[in-house]
Amino acid sequence: MTRYGMLIDTTTCVGCYECENACAIKWGNPTSDVPKLSASRNTAVATVNDVNVPHLCMHCADPTCASVCPVGAFSKTPEGPVVYNADKCIGCRYCMQACPFDIPKYEWSSTNPKVAKCNLCSERITRGQKPACVEVCPAEARIFGTIDDLILLAQKKIQDNPVQYINHIYGVKEAGGTSVLFLSGRSFEEIGLKAGLPDHPLPTLTWQVLSHIPxxxxxxxxxxxxxxxxxxxxxxxxxxxxxxxxxxxxxxxxxxxxxx
Ligand code: SF4
Ligand code: SF4
Ligand code: SF4
Incomplete structure (x- = not known):
């Protein structure tokens, strides 16, 4: 099965927020000026050290959220998106604790609270469409494709413009690999992405740690x-x-x- 993902080129993002708006429309959420993920915001563009950095679920190859969920509310689809089933969720919020990228958000103010996160527009991918945020991006800062093609494209960008990019594709190895990849002109830590993550998937670690606590x-x-x-x-x-x-x-x- 072909696995899809998204390449985010932070060096070309112009901070127009079209992606945020398209995502808000898709989910029926209000638009907001706060540059942070929330229960009603599944993607947000933060400006860190003058760099525009879109944030969204990383769609991990081996997602910790899915491995810790006791009722199977999260699952990795064969095409790549990690999706959430609100009907199964019991609100324990283990996923929020376990996610290495701090992605899932909780509807604290709702009487019937659920978890919110990007689903990589799984339903659009199944229909042969690009994610809504990719479709509207005017700067090709969000690029949709197969993981293999995205890695090749990212490598070529780095090779062709070694001054523009640091020589690292964030997400190829982090936390065992993710379906969302990043390019940057500065260290990823400097633009607010999590640094120091291990190269192996975290579910193994999570269960190893938990199983040693009697x-x-x-x-x-x-x-x-x-x-x-x-x-x-x-x-x-x-x-x-x-x-x-x-x-x-x-x-x-x-x-x-x-x-x-
Ligand atoms: S980034 Fe977090 S919420 Fe998204 S798939 Fe990975 S573990 Fe799950
Ligand atoms: S892939 Fe879809 S759900 Fe995810 S941030 Fe983009 S528009 Fe929102
Ligand atoms: S639409 Fe593209 S250029 Fe505009 S903020 Fe989003 S990622 Fe950046």
């Missing part, structure tokens, strides 16, 4: 049960409130029905 299973399962109860209680309360509102609208004593 109380983890006990406390982990106790906490999960508590979180599951709270999450479901919130759902019940929300459903109850919805039913009450419906009843209220139908009630003959409701003032709005007698206003004519």
């Amino acid at each position: 109380n983890y299973v006990f406390w982990g399962s106790t906490m999960l049960a508590g979180i599951w109860w709270i999450t479901n209680r919130r759902k019940e309360v929300a459903a109850y409130e919805r039913a009450l509102r419906k009843l209220d609208r139908r009630s003959p004593n409701n003032g709005s029905q007698h206003s004519n």
Whole structure:
């Protein structure tokens, strides 16, 4: 199966935010001036040391979010995107703790909270389209393609312009490899990307660490049960409130029905 991904060239990004807007429209989210990922923002362009740096889920080859999720709410599709299934999520937020890139965000203000992150426009890729943010980028700072083609393109860019780029493609090795790759003219740390990540996938490490903590299973399962109860209680309360509102609208004593 062909694996797809995105190459982000931070040296050509002009900071127009068209990508952010296209992503917000796709998800039905409001636009915002805060240059940070949030529950209603799956991509954000931050300006760090005068460099425009788009952020989004890295779509890891071996995603830690998927490996720690106790109910399988995250999965890696054969085409490359790491997708999230809100119907399965119990709100434990292990994914947020485990992600080496600090990507998943939580809908803290919702009565039925879920996790939010980019899905690499998985549904568009399946239809043979580019991700929405790539399609609108006027500067080819976001490029869509197969991982192999993107790596070849990035290598060629570095070879052709050794002054413009540092000789490193971020994401080829970081955390075992990702489907989102970055090029930069400055060190990746200087432009705000995580430095010092190991070359191997972190799921192995996560499970190795967790399996050596004897109380983890006990406390982990106790906490999960508590979180599951709270999450479901919130759902019940929300459903109850919805039913009450419906009843209220139908009630003959409701003032709005007698206003004519
Ligand atoms: S960057 Fe984080 S949320 Fe995205 S696939 Fe990797 S581990 Fe999962
Ligand atoms: S790939 Fe799709 S979901 Fe991800 S940042 Fe771009 S537009 Fe948003
Ligand atoms: S649309 Fe392209 S050039 Fe504009 S901010 Fe996004 S990545 Fe940068």
